[in-house]
Amino acid sequence: NAGVTQTPKFRVLKTGQSMTLLCAQDMNHEYMYWYRQDPGMGLRLIHYSVGEGTTAKGEVPDGYNVSRLKKQNFLLGLESAAPSQTSVYFCASSYSGTSGAYEQYFGPGTRLTVT
Amino acid sequence: RKEVEQDPGPFNVPEGATVAFNCTYSNSASQSFFWYRQDCRKEPKLLMSVYSSGNEDGRFTAQLNRASQYISLLIRDSKLSDSATYLCVVNGWGNQGGKLIFGQGTELSVKP
Numbered sequence: 368n369a370g371v372t373q374t375p376k377f378r379v380l381k382t383g384q385s386m387t388l389l390c391a392q393d394m395n396h397e398y399m400y401w402y403r404q405d406p407g408m409g410l411r412l413i414h415y416s417v418g419e420g421t422t423a424k425g426e427v428p429d430g431y432n433v434s435r436l437k438k439q440n441f442l443l444g445l446e447s448a449a450p451s452q453t454s455v456y457f458c459a460s461s462y463s464g465t466s467g468a469y470e471q472y473f474g475p476g477t478r479l480t481v482t
Numbered sequence: 483r484k485e486v487e488q489d490p491g492p493f494n495v496p497e498g499a500t501v502a503f504n505c506t507y508s509n510s511a512s513q514s515f516f517w518y519r520q521d522c523r524k525e526p527k528l529l530m531s532v533y534s535s536g537n538e539d540g541r542f543t544a545q546l547n548r549a550s551q552y553i554s555l556l557i558r559d560s561k562l563s564d565s566a567t568y569l570c571v572v573n574g575w576g577n578q579g580g581k582l583i584f585g586q587g588t589e590l591s592v593k594p
Contacts, residue, residue: 468573473525
């Protein structure tokens, strides 16, 4: 099993450009998540999905869109990149449950710089 | 008040030392508690779940105090390889979608 993979690993964008980050998991997990991590801020949830075809906003959704067309993939889009979106982006997935939460498995991250 | 707060660190300890990390959380309805480990520039990985009765995994012991909304992690006989950032993690509001709330992390540096 590859677990959770992310592409690309690194990217530099100019302000106003767009891009899509791809996350894929081969563990048949229902839940998937996108986080950003900034120095001194910890991990913050951008968007998440509880199943194929569904998405929901997290803590910091502005400036991002997501899609979950297939269960194994979760895409994060930046329509018009801004320097404030310079960050490390992590994708994660987990099993689903009726209460509480389960271990989340993380991808290796994408380091994005917006100039 | 932050939803999950941790000791800011960094903690610098010699090999063989015992070190304890503390964490408090604000949501009294939280049901799931974890400690994750994150190495420099890498993804977070689960270190251990935290159970109400407390639990131990080798040199690592986790404790939960629901009344005080407090979680701790004790590392005994520190190794150089324990150097990392330790994240206190609690499930998010409403148990919807398995969301987790991450603390900012406490950095540990174990020196020879």
